[in-house]
Amino acid sequence: MGRAPCCDKNGLKKGPWTLEEDNKLVTYIQTHGPGNWRTLPKNAGLERCGKSCRLRWTNYLRPDIKRGRFSFEEEEAIIQLHSVLGNKWSAIAARLPGRTDNEIKNYWNTHIRKRLLRNGIDPVTHTPRLDLMDLSSFLGSSLCNPSLLNLTNLLRTQVLLNPELLRLASTILALKNYNSDLPSPILPENPSLSPTTSPFPYQPPQQMQECNNTGDLLTDVSGMSDPVPKQGSGAPTILRQDYYFPELNFGRCSNGSDPSFPCELNNMCETRQCFGIDLLLSMPISGSTPLNSSSTLVDSSPEEEKGHSYSSNNFLDFEIPESFEIGDFI
DNA sequence: AATGCGGTCAACCGCGGAATG
DNA sequence: ACATTCCGCGGTTGACCGCAT
Numbered sequence: 001m002g003r004a005p006c007c008d009k010n011g012l013k014k015g016p017w018t019l020e021e022d023n024k025l026v027t028y029i030q031t032h033g034p035g036n037w038r039t040l041p042k043n044a045g046l047e048r049c050g051k052s053c054r055l056r057w058t059n060y061l062r063p064d065i066k067r068g069r070f071s072f073e074e075e076e077a078i079i080q081l082h083s084v085l086g087n088k089w090s091a092i093a094a095r096l097p098g099r100t101d102n103e104i105k106n107y108w109n110t111h112i113r114k115r116l117l118r119n120g121i122d123p124v125t126h127t128p129r130l131d132l133m134d135l136s137s138f139l140g141s142s143l144c145n146p147s148l149l150n151l152t153n154l155l156r157t158q159v160l161l162n163p164e165l166l167r168l169a170s171t172i173l174a175l176k177n178y179n180s181d182l183p184s185p186i187l188p189e190n191p192s193l194s195p196t197t198s199p200f201p202y203q204p205p206q207q208m209q210e211c212n213n214t215g216d217l218l219t220d221v222s223g224m225s226d227p228v229p230k231q232g233s234g235a236p237t238i239l240r241q242d243y244y245f246p247e248l249n250f251g252r253c254s255n256g257s258d259p260s261f262p263c264e265l266n267n268m269c270e271t272r273q274c275f276g277i278d279l280l281l282s283m284p285i286s287g288s289t290p291l292n293s294s295s296t297l298v299d300s301s302p303e304e305e306k307g308h309s310y311s312s313n314n315f316l317d318f319e320i321p322e323s324f325e326i327g328d329f330i
Numbered sequence: 331a332a333t334g335c336g337g338t339c340a341a342c343c344g345c346g347g348a349a350t351g
Numbered sequence: 352a353c354a355t356t357c358c359g360c361g362g363t364t365g366a367c368c369g370c371a372t
Contacts (some may be wrong), residue, residue: 014341015340015341015365015366016340016366016367017340037358038356038357038358049342050357051342051358051359052342054359055340055342056340059340060340060341087361087362090359090360101359101360102339102340102361103339105362109338111338
């Protein structure tokens with residue numbers, strides 16, 4: 001047996017609410033409380049469906065609704081909560097006082113989602129989009145990073161099944177090995193333009209450098225005294241990417257053990273090595289294009305957001321340099 | 331000035347789960 | 352246990368607006 005409609009739709013008004021209707025609804029609820037939404041419209045003298053009344057009240061007329069632009073803190077909270085809760089808008093709204101699920105959902109779809117995509121982040125998984133990733137990073141990291149094993153195996157399967165991917169992977173790996181004495185691999189700016197036949201024979205990925213023990217320094221950040229130095233302190237500012245790779249437990253670059261640091265530092269170390277400094281620098285700022293050693297950072301953020309980078313726990317200010325080289329910290 | 335286009339967001343729709351009899 | 356009702360949620364729609372051409 002089919003479900004009965006929530007209300008008799010004949011003769012009931014739809015569409016935007018008038019001021020008069022708003023006043024009727026507010027007056028009634030302030031006097032009697034919402035009570036039964038089904039019977040409310042009739043009691044309040046409204047020719048609306050109860051569902052429409054509830055929506056109008058909860059999303060617009062409720063007195064505790066905070067209106068206006070989302071703050072950076074709220075935006076960060078939404079991204080964080082979404083990475084954990086997914087599209088559970090009501091659950092997210094419950095943690096943001098004064099904001100409705102509808103408002104958060106709209107804001108996500110119209111602002112945040114687009115910006116994540118622009119920055120090469122998959123808004124569903126909150127990870128870099130695989131189609132923009134450096135394949136060699138995955139292939140080369142499997143021996144070092146157990147958390148990537150499944151994904152790496154999947155990619156390997158795809159590579160074996162797809163000759164085009166096989167050629168691409170072979171080319172990338174060959175270039176990587178060829179440039180192994182460089183501080184960071186220089187990859188073709190556009191892998192699709194790589195030669196379809198590799199000039200180098202395929203070689204299995206080599207064992208990555210052993211990662212340090214928990215609390216050990218990353219070699220390229222030695223000398224840092226502040227885990228997250230502030231701009232102007234004289235120390236380099238490192239863009240954090242724990243938000244961008246939340247499932248990999250990215251964290252601050254630390255020069256000592258941090259008892260409050262929940263992740264496995266080995267993992268962090270390996271992951272940094274696996275993804276490379278170019279991604280670390282480029283993902284939040286210049287979007288999806290992998291940078292090479294001569295790239296120039298371009299801040300494509302909206303004007304009011306320029307010079308900012310998002311992180312999971314705090315909000316950093318930094319100056320965008322005109323240019324940088326791989327391995328640099330800004 | 332007219333038109334097209336994309337962005338925004340209030341409102342609607344259908345579904346599923348909880349509550350009730 | 353089952354049928355029915357109600358509520359809340361997430362996805363989608365469409366009106367409205369500003370901007371570009």
